[in-house]
């Protein structure tokens with residue numbers, strides 16, 4: 054029998070096994086489901102509820118607990134069977150994609166290892182190995198010859214004798230390649246040549262060696278991945294999540310969190326893990342976190358609003374704003390905040406009056422005196438004691454408030470139910486017929502207690518600290534900051550102070566102030582930590598300031614961190630001076646940190662990469678994957694009317710071939726203008742920072758929102774010198790152009806941007 058026929062015969066046997074197991078599991082899941090429904094339906098039948106005596110009560114509790122346990126076991130077995138079934142159904146489409154023949158040292162026959170998205174057993178035999186199994190790493194890491202892999206027991210050495218890739222559809226081997234020499238280029242060519250759809254897909258069939266290092270990295274607290282646009286950072290991160298869930302069986306997907314750039318990106322990547330039979334990790338944007346913590350006090354500006362402001366402000370205003378953003382994101386300001394918080398131990402804390410029914414019952418001055426009466430303990434601990442003291446004061450106030458006339462009035466308004474409850478409570482407590490006087494006193498207590506409840510909550514939440522005032526103090530007198538800061542303030546400092554104070558007084562918090570503000574608050578209140586998270590991923594990490602990383606580290610003290618980014622795409626002002634992540638090494642120390650650099654880019658065709666890499670200073674380091682396509686072209690037009698006519702006709706052309714076409718603009722303001730002029734195009738959509746889903750078709754989108762995602766064809770709306778004349782926009786421009794997978798076309802109204810001296814014109 055020829056090799057191909059042998060392989061097909063084996064595949065047939067595997068397909069039969071999968072089908073058999075699916076049948077069995079279908080029966081099992083139906084059975085399990087029935088069990089769950091049954092237990093739910095008859096939950097109370099088997100529990101005798103009796104609370105007459107303590108023993109009866111105990112018996113009831115035990116009965117309830119047993120039923121709840123039975124339900125939970127059945128539910129989890131059902132869930133498990135269902136998950137297995139979904140994976141098998143997926144394997145029915147593509148059971149495996151690779152094979153290696155590995156001769157282990159000390160043995161004489163090479164073992165054939167078939168690799169797929171999950172393990173498939175037939176009795177004792179492993180028909181398919183999970184791509185995350187230790188031995189599968191040989192497939193990704195080696196060409197023929199000596200090879201080794203890590204197991205929990207140690208290193209296994211041997212010889213890789215054969216390496217194949219398969220393309221299987223509907224139970225038939227459509228193609229098989231001997232990939233002994235090149236790692237998966239045929240499959241990769243096919244995958245990368247396809248048009249996009251609504252979601253990103255898994256890459257397990259063609260993970261590259263350097264990506265595999267990221268996926269399986271297992272040392273130290275921090276892994277930093279620096280990679281060119283389209284080098285597979287996000288892909289590697291997501292397969293890494295799947296790998297961690299496989300390796301650490303006790304870890305669940307809700308113990309992993311991904312910080313992502315925006316909601317549209319969340320939607321775009323949401324399919325990768327389910328395709329691999331795993332549940333999605335938690336996903337959040339940093340802004341969502343800030344909103345969650347601070348939005349009750351402020352209207353918080355988002356990163357994109359900040360960006361929009363910088364992109365559209367007048368030169369002078371932009372200058373001040375830029376200086377403010379850069380300074381507030383710096384390590385120097387971070388140290389200043391720490392020094393400032395230390396100084397608050399002995400002076401400078403501001404408090405608010407504690408007010409009850411419009412009158413101060415404890416004044417800010419009294420609180421301050423109490424707070425500074427003992428300066429021996431640290432701030433958070435001292436605050437705990439202060440809260441205790443305040444509560445005692447409130448207890449006192451509560452007592453004498455009970456006799457006030459307003460209480461009488463409110464007693465009249467109590468519902469019958471309330472009155473009955475108070476009465477019943479008194480009867481039970483006193484054991485005799487309660488007197489009217491006692492009853493009235495109890496009602497008064499209830500009224501005052503209720504009224505005081507929000508105030509007590511307010512105190513417990515430490516809202517009596519004037520956080521806004523304390524933060525504002527840093528900016529009220531421009532020279533004050535010098536006592537907590539080393540070195541000089543930025544030359545725009547007076548203006549920065551004015552801007553910050555104005556915003557705070559309007560109840561607004563600029564994006565660049567939000568993290569320092571929260572950090573200061575945490576230093577004073579004590580850090581809120583999340584111990585359940587075991588792994589934090591930060592994608593598009595170049596958009597985070599050192600400040601934010603410090604913050605994340607403190608927020609998730611038991612987590613390891615994987616940080617992925619590309620400084621050529623650092624579009625936010627605060628990152629504009631940085632070129633790499635080396636400063637992040639300080640976060641956990643160099644012995645806990647590893648940096649992996651990816652230079653090969655997979656997203657775009659070779660001509661597109663050759664074009665885009667000339668836009669950035671160190672672009673020659675970026676290596677293109679060999680995939681052919683049209684060369685990017687720059688079209689000059691005389692005015693906007695001509696621009697819109699040309700783009701409209703280009704879009705109609707591109708539609709015939711591509712699924713996703715993005716017209717990328719510099720800002721939201723420019724996107725709106727472009728959309729207004731092109732809205733006659735069928736199905737065209739405008740993407741804004743509120744957009745939550747990534748859709749196929751023709752879209753108009755600001756460059757900063759297109760981060761992390763990709764399109765079959767990209768049109769740069771107006772790459773003119775007027776729009777992209779400022780050197781600081783180079784990275785934004787690069788980010789926009791690198792979103793293209795197969796086709797890139799640039800338009801310019803008049804003189805093109807100086808970034809484009811190398812562009813071919815038509």
Ligand SMILES: Nc1ncnc2c1ncn2[C@@H]1O[C@H](COP(=O)(O)OP(=O)(O)OP(=O)(O)O)[C@@H](O)[C@H]1O
Pocket residue numbers: 241244245254256259260261264280281282283284285286287288289619622655656760761762763791
């Ligand atoms: N090994 C691979 N096999 C198949 N496709 C791959 C591989 N690596 C990357 N890709 C594809 O390349 C494209 C870019 O990948 P991804 O978005 O992960 O890159 P990135 O480094 O996060 O890019 P950016 O920084 O520009 O957002 C995706 O379509 C991804 O599926």
